[in-house]
Amino acid sequence: MSAQQETYEIIARQAKIDITTITLESTLKDLGVASLDAIEVLFDLEEHFDVTLPNEDTDFENGTVGQLIEAIDRQIAAKQAG
Amino acid sequence: MRRIVITGMGALCALGHDATSTWQAMRAGQSGIATITRLPAEQLKAGNVVAEVKAFDPLARIAGQRATMMDLAGQYALVAADEAVAQAGIRFEGELASRTAVVVGTGASGEATRDDQYRRLYADNASRLHPLGIVKMMINASASHISMAHGITGPTFVVASACASSNHAFAQAAMMIRTGLVDAAIVGGTEACITLGTLRAWEAMRVLAPECRPFSAGRRGIVLGEGAGMFVLETLQHAQARDATILAELAGAGMSSDAGDIAAPSDTGAAAAIRAALSDGGLSPQEIDYVSAHGTGTQANDSTETRALHQVFGEHAHKLAISSTKPMHGHALGAAGALEMIAAIGALREGIIPPTLNYQEQDPVCDLDYVPNVARKQTVNAAISNSFAFGGLNAVVALRSWR
Numbered sequence: 073m074s075a076q077q078e079t080y081e082i083i084a085r086q087a088k089i090d091i092t093t094i095t096l097e098s099t100l101k102d103l104g105v106a107s108l109d110a111i112e113v114l115f116d117l118e119e120h121f122d123v124t125l126p127n128e129d130t131d132f133e134n135g136t137v138g139q140l141i142e143a144i145d146r147q148i149a150a151k152q153a154g
Numbered sequence: 155m156r157r158i159v160i161t162g163m164g165a166l167c168a169l170g171h172d173a174t175s176t177w178q179a180m181r182a183g184q185s186g187i188a189t190i191t192r193l194p195a196e197q198l199k200a201g202n203v204v205a206e207v208k209a210f211d212p213l214a215r216i217a218g219q220r221a222t223m224m225d226l227a228g229q230y231a232l233v234a235a236d237e238a239v240a241q242a243g244i245r246f247e248g249e250l251a252s253r254t255a256v257v258v259g260t261g262a263s264g265e266a267t268r269d270d271q272y273r274r275l276y277a278d279n280a281s282r283l284h285p286l287g288i289v290k291m292m293i294n295a296s297a298s299h300i301s302m303a304h305g306i307t308g309p310t311f312v313v314a315s316a317c318a319s320s321n322h323a324f325a326q327a328a329m330m331i332r333t334g335l336v337d338a339a340i341v342g343g344t345e346a347c348i349t350l351g352t353l354r355a356w357e358a359m360r361v362l363a364p365e366c367r368p369f370s371a372g373r374r375g376i377v378l379g380e381g382a383g384m385f386v387l388e389t390l391q392h393a394q395a396r397d398a399t400i401l402a403e404l405a406g407a408g409m410s411s412d413a414g415d416i417a418a419p420s421d422t423g424a425a426a427a428i429r430a431a432l433s434d435g436g437l438s439p440q441e442i443d444y445v446s447a448h449g450t451g452t453q454a455n456d457s458t459e460t461r462a463l464h465q466v467f468g469e470h471a472h473k474l475a476i477s478s479t480k481p482m483h484g485h486a487l488g489a490a491g492a493l494e495m496i497a498a499i500g501a502l503r504e505g506i507i508p509p510t511l512n513y514q515e516q517d518p519v520c521d522l523d524y525v526p527n528v529a530r531k532q533t534v535n536a537a538i539s540n541s542f543a544f545g546g547l548n549a550v551v552a553l554r555s556w557r
Contacts, residue, residue: 107454108417111360127200127360127374133453 075121075144082120083137086113096138105132123147157390158331159556161398162244164237164342165496166230167381167483168205171215172237176483176493177500180508181529185482187366187377193350200362201353205379205484207346217303223286224299226346227263230382230489231296232303235340239304242386242398244338246306255336256300256310257327258384259319259343261488261543262352263312264291269349296344300384308336317448318541319343320383320491321549325407327387337392342384343492353378361452366485368449368478368510369456369524371517376450379484383492402502403554405536406435412546419455419542424462427548428538432466435552437536439467442474442552444507444537446498447524449478450485457519459540464522475532477525481511491541495551501534502555 076096084091087105094103100110110132118125121144129135129143165172168186169179179186186205189195195202212221212229215236221229235256246254267290274280289295294312301310309330313323320343327339356362356378363375393400408430412423432439448459463471479497486493501507506529513526539551 106415106418108415111358114360115358124199127363130360 075148076141078120079117079137079141079144082116083113086116094137096136098137099134100132117144121148123151156332156334158328158387158404159390159393160385160401160404160499161388161393162238162242162386163383163401163496163499164234164241165381165383165493166207166234167486167493168207168379169483171210173496176496180479180482180497180500181504181506183509183511183527183529185511187481187484190348192348197350198353199357200364201357201378203364203377204348205377206348207381220299220303223289224295225264225267225290227260227265227344228296228299230346230380231258231342231344231384232299234342234344234382234384235300236303238340238384238386244386244398246304250338251305252307253337254306254308255327255330255339256297256306257323257339257341258297258300258312259321259323259488259491260293260296260312261314261316261319261345262347263293263296263344265347265349265352267291269351272351300340304340306340314488315547315549316543316545317485317487317490318543318547318549319488320495321407321539321541321551322409324404324491324551325409325549328404328407331387331389338386338388340384341387342382343489344382345487345489346380347378347487348380363451365512366451366481367512367514368447368451368480369460369517369520370513371515373451373453373456375452376485379486380489381483381486381493382489383496385495400556402499403556404551405437405554406431406552408432408434408550410548412548414546416546417544419458420546421458421461421465423546423548424459424540424542425465427550428462428466428540431538431550431552437552440470441536442467442538443532443534444498444501445474445476446494446537446539447476447478448540448542449480449510451480455542459542460520460522471522474522475507475525475530476522477508477510479508491539491549491551494539498537498539498553502537502553505531505533507532507534
């Protein structure tokens, strides 16, 4: 199961944007989520999925929402395997 | 106008336990950044690489039992102040005691004491806390102890503006000396922020990196440091009357607030502070040879600082030698400007510009001369030292060589 829908919802809520504007190719920067807001989105995602996202997986300048979801899925899988 | 000179300096940081060893390490391009030893590295993620003061014995460095009632931040400040006073060869006797100020810049102070108290309270469910917690952790403790240890009875306080605290302190001391309120000041900054609580809080902000690479392509953030730098300032007349050795002239200071974002820096705000420092010091942009940069190693700071230098210096920006010593002593927050003052004074006195370590390749948005990796011999007649803080608070100090 992908974390896609829940991730979209968290980004939309934190950034106060219409969820339909989010695509897998969007970057947080494209969505108008500025530095501190982006850090809060990442924190909300970590809290929601109870995972820790390493800094290298959270490039909110160039990284896409799709890459973020892949990183979350990886951390969830690692947690379940562990 | 009363001219202000620097006649003593003291320092303590990851590079050394005094100003001489700190400067020697800077000019040799050494780094004090390493894996943390004070805490178990596995308790941390990106915060496990820091620039720690190592093997510091406060009881050996501070007279009497005073050290036992001080937080690490106060101990660092007092040790550095003692060194600066000894170098200046000044005694605060008679009228001078009340005509001397103590101004210490610090972002937080008391972190180790707070961490320890709260661990006892919340984790260990301790039924009682140490009675000296308050006098150790209060942010003004460092200034108070310097005043007590040296018998200074003039205006004494701390200045807090996060990473610009030290430079705001220099500005306050300079203004008091200029107006004639005092004739001398002990001034600088201190921070002791290498605690679990502080490091975890910085990790949460996602600005810590495993290495500090200012102005370089591939930079990823800051490495925290700690320590103190303290200086003796006095009027030129006062210094000459007692035949003191003059290290440099504090020509001016400039301050500004971005009135913008709580975290993101502003080139306009930074440029305003630089311009104000030059104007206050009676210096034209073309007179500046060296910039001791804020250069934190974050994407945002280094590109913003570069734009600010372009705005103020125009064509001359390309002739500036610019370096950040943070890859050596880490980002010491409230003490940053004071440690970087050691670099600026060293460059003015010896004509050696400490390098920006860990520089790999040019980032198109950082297109100036950052003295990469290797120190440079170059005469420096005038310099500025930049500090730009979270909260949008900027302070810049301008210096002239004294020959």
